[in-house]
Amino acid sequence: MAKVVVITSGKGGVGxxxxxxxxxxxxxxxxxxxxxxxxxxxxxxxxxxxxxxxRVVFDFINVINGDANLNQALIKDKRNDNLYIFPTSQTRDxxxxxxxxxxxxxxxxxxxxxxxxxxxxxxxxxxxxxxxxFADAAIIVTNPEVSSVRDSDRIIGILASRSRRAExxxxxxxxxxxxxxxxxxxxxxGEMLTVEDVLEILSIPLLGVIPExxxxxxxxxxxxxxxxxxDSPAGRAYLDAVARFLGEQREMRFVQPxxxxxxxxxxxxx
Amino acid sequence: MAGNLVxxxxxxxxxxxxxxxxxxxxxxxxAQQIERSPRFFQNAPVVLDLKGAEAFxxxxxxxxxxxxxxxxxxxxxxxxxxxxxxxxxxxxxxxxSFAPNATNPSRRQAPAPEPQPxxxxxEQRAARTSARLITEPxxxxxxxxARGTDLIVTAPVSTGAELVADGNIHVYGPLRGRALAGxxxxxxxxxxxxxxxxxxxxxxxxxxxxEQLPAEQRGFPVxxxxxxxxxxxxxx
Numbered sequence: 001m002a003k004v005v006v007i008t009s010g011k012g013g014v015g016x017x018x019x020x021x022x023x024x025x026x027x028x029x030x031x032x033x034x035x036x037x038x039x040x041x042x043x044x045x046x047x048x049x050x051x052x053x054x055r056v057v058f059d060f061i062n063v064i065n066g067d068a069n070l071n072q073a074l075i076k077d078k079r080n081d082n083l084y085i086f087p088t089s090q091t092r093d094x095x096x097x098x099x100x101x102x103x104x105x106x107x108x109x110x111x112x113x114x115x116x117x118x119x120x121x122x123x124x125x126x127x128x129x130x131x132x133x134f135a136d137a138a139i140i141v142t143n144p145e146v147s148s149v150r151d152s153d154r155i156i157g158i159l160a161s162r163s164r165r166a167e168x169x170x171x172x173x174x175x176x177x178x179x180x181x182x183x184x185x186x187x188x189x190g191e192m193l194t195v196e197d198v199l200e201i202l203s204i205p206l207l208g209v210i211p212e213x214x215x216x217x218x219x220x221x222x223x224x225x226x227x228x229x230x231d232s233p234a235g236r237a238y239l240d241a242v243a244r245f246l247g248e249q250r251e252m253r254f255v256q257p258x259x260x261x262x263x264x265x266x267x268x269x270x
Numbered sequence: 271m272a273g274n275l276v277x278x279x280x281x282x283x284x285x286x287x288x289x290x291x292x293x294x295x296x297x298x299x300x301a302q303q304i305e306r307s308p309r310f311f312q313n314a315p316v317v318l319d320l321k322g323a324e325a326f327x328x329x330x331x332x333x334x335x336x337x338x339x340x341x342x343x344x345x346x347x348x349x350x351x352x353x354x355x356x357x358x359x360x361x362x363x364x365x366x367s368f369a370p371n372a373t374n375p376s377r378r379q380a381p382a383p384e385p386q387p388x389x390x391x392x393e394q395r396a397a398r399t400s401a402r403l404i405t406e407p408x409x410x411x412x413x414x415x416a417r418g419t420d421l422i423v424t425a426p427v428s429t430g431a432e433l434v435a436d437g438n439i440h441v442y443g444p445l446r447g448r449a450l451a452g453x454x455x456x457x458x459x460x461x462x463x464x465x466x467x468x469x470x471x472x473x474x475x476x477x478x479x480x481e482q483l484p485a486e487q488r489g490f491p492v493x494x495x496x497x498x499x500x501x502x503x504x505x506x
Binding site for chain 2: 124150151153154156157158160161201203
């Protein structure tokens, strides 16, 4: 049975699109047929992060409006056969996300895919509600700082009250916390909240901790999901999170400050 | 004083019986009355008494009543003696629901907290209303109102969440949001929580904001009561 997973946060700039790309790629690497949908109508970015921006012909809104069919709009990733990208429109706005249209498209995708990853826009308005409404599971992306945590708390409340599962009194949307841009060194200096602080406030299961890493920016700029980069700590942390999402036990890495080697201490800042 | 956000106050409000609105002579009489003392009636708040007026059932009718009174520069702000369905329809038209005044004259004009139709399901008038019980975390942005009864929460209450009860509030977990007990004026109401980290606590309109809470009580299980008009926090 296909699973609809929303990547959401409330706050902007915390790493939803990066996470959507990395998570979808991670699931594809594990052999699951996965599609990632950009719900950020009018602020299209997912295609850039996935490196397929020059192959977009039709988009999500075209399919919702019946101007194109699904297979015309889906873009197959060149690096992994299990991975598909469903870009959105840059010229329309969120009002184009008609609920029955989204429902129809998701139902159609469920026939072909194991996982449908919905990259939510920021905010708690129509766009974000559209992205989370049909979700079976949610990944709440949070940075270790108070405003991000508070906005995540708000979006968890909305998932519990305004999703289709809530409206139909079905089992609730499965909640997972992903802490991103975590910098253990700054945490130990007290400049960032600890993972424990965030968990204490949000009290939902922790899926993973993604360390702040240059490789994320590099991956974005080159249009590669960071989980394809197995050499980078962030990429490995995403693969761990995907494994936990699939029910495996993995130890939490990258939450302690990196031990500085003798030479690094000697030769300064590193 | 910083942030007079939540404060109780008593107001004199004109009550118009809903039945009168349908009386053709009512408008003439109202016009005459207003002519006699125009300044008294200018933009005065009005509450519509729905006793015996079951016919008022849709939001449209409340909107029409609001417009009719508006023609005389009267502001319809709420309804009283409303049936549960009427409370909902009135809320839809943006009207508050006031507690009926016959039984307790001393509380009649206490402004009711903002009605939240989704949060307060219409209860039947049972002999005793049992407390409202919440077992899931109360997330930021959520408002829960226990109308005419106590509120018990057995999970954390986040910053930015709001608990309102006409009776006592019990939180078995950290209280990080706002808690307003005795919301319709009961000065005997109390707040209990197993960890005080609240943004604001209030009983019967008296309140303390976070920075006024004694530092030595923060993070501890406490009981908050109104003693001699003062909010008093004792550690449990």
